[in-house]
Amino acid sequence: MSVTELSQDQAPKHVRLGPIGWLRWAWRTLTSMKTALILLFLLALGSVPGSLVPQRGVDPDKVARIYEQNPVLAEWYDRFQLFEVFTSSWFAAVYLLLFASLIGCLIPRTATYVRELRRKPPAAPKNLSRLPHSATLEGGLSVDEAARRLRKLRFRVVTGDGWVSAEKGYLRETGNLFFHIALLGILLAIGGGSLFGYRGNVLVVEGDGFANTVAAYDRFIPGGQVSAESLEPFSFQLDDFKVAYQVTGDKKGQALDYTARLKVTDSPGAPVRDYDLKVNEPLEIDGTQTYLIGNGYAPVFKVTDGKGQVAFEGPVPCLIEQKATMTSGCVVKVPDAQPVQLGFLLQFLPTSVPLTDGSYASAFPGELNPEVQILGAFSGDLGVRSGKPQSVYVLAEDEALKKLDRLFMGSNTPKPLAVGQSVDLPDGKGKIEFTAVKQWITLQTAYDPGRMPALVAGATAVVAIALSLMIRRRRIFVRIKEGETVVGGLTRTEGSAAGFTEEFADIVKVLSAGAKDVR
Structure with a gap:
């Protein structure tokens, strides 16, 4: 009998899974070893942008520089959350799926392991x-x-x-089981740290202090269960910051050591103690760690307005433009100047040397001959009172910048100013003086309660996989x-x-x- 002669009852029927069937299929697929390996690979692959692209929580200065140099690329980075990889929604989705996959693998594996232990040879x-x-x-x-x-x-x-x-x-199966439990422990520790921990970044200039409060941070990233009262009430003052550089040889100018000398108060009323903060040697107070992650120069300026009054005086943190020589760009805004607001675009040269074309450049990252080059001086409405947020590293928005009067620009800019020197602005609009040089440091304060559990789980995973492979x-x-x-x-x-x-x-x-x- 041919296939065409089969009765309707004998013909093959398509089996429809239905909602329960599809759920079972999805769960079996998710909990399979193949899916777990794919998710582990995706987790490792997703970590790559976090090491290649500057992260807001680690180096906000580099993120700001990308926005200045290539705003279109920065917008795409932000759109895909590449500046915040490890707190992004897509990264969280991968490790939550891996979390569910590991639980689904562990439950039947544990039951099988218990049966194996009870089974006689x-x-x-x-x-x-x-x-x-x-x-x-x-x-x-x-x-x-x-x-x-x-x-x-x-x-x-x-x-x-x-x-x-x-x-x-039997320890082979024990190692295999504990390896998967350790992986689950690592994910739990990471999740607990994200929920109950926090990270914050702050820039501190020599002579200034810092108190561990939410308002003191330039950027604060709390966990879901973190409140203002969760922060440890410590404070410190940055007395001095020193950088040791290689002064001879092929590696001349390379940084050898960083030391930030702090006066620390562990809690209100506690005695002040000295502490030398170094790279990879954080300040730790009751589980809260403060890391040194960056540094730069903050030249001190005094601006006198057209009425002879001091309208601005203080250090100005500069963004590093050339890491090898620490050539840095500065912006000074003087909204209180009278009769008109003043603004300056400046370039700080730690070791200023003249070039053959008449320009100036820095030859060394240390402050051997610090000078400030005035790239532009402006007067007019800077837009600081418009209600729109502005970056301290940008003089004004594009539209506002076009309306400003250019006092110094291009060929009529004065020679670089050494410490103690000043220059008068045209039309009696005031004076700017370069008075001193300070340094700034960027710090990251982090509290992660999952740090030690993650370390223990990681060590357990290493021992467990060794047992699984060797026995x-x-x-x-x-x-x-x-x-x-x-x-x-x-x-x-x-x-x-x-x-x-x-x-x-x-x-x-x-x-x-x-x-x-x-x-």
């Missing part, structure tokens, strides 16, 4: 010579003696009528019949037969000694 086969490893002993050997000697070798032993069965290597399951069987003792062995781990050969020979020697004792 199987009875010895009748023909041990067919096993991958076998040997016949000279002399008789009792069942009790064989069992006793195998127990001394830490085998799990079962005896029967004329036979002994022993098994060893092999193996079985030894002994049959005693009519004065003949036959020993057989096999390994239950693929690829470990060669290593088991020597162990089997040693076991045979131990049993042979028992046979001689009995004889």
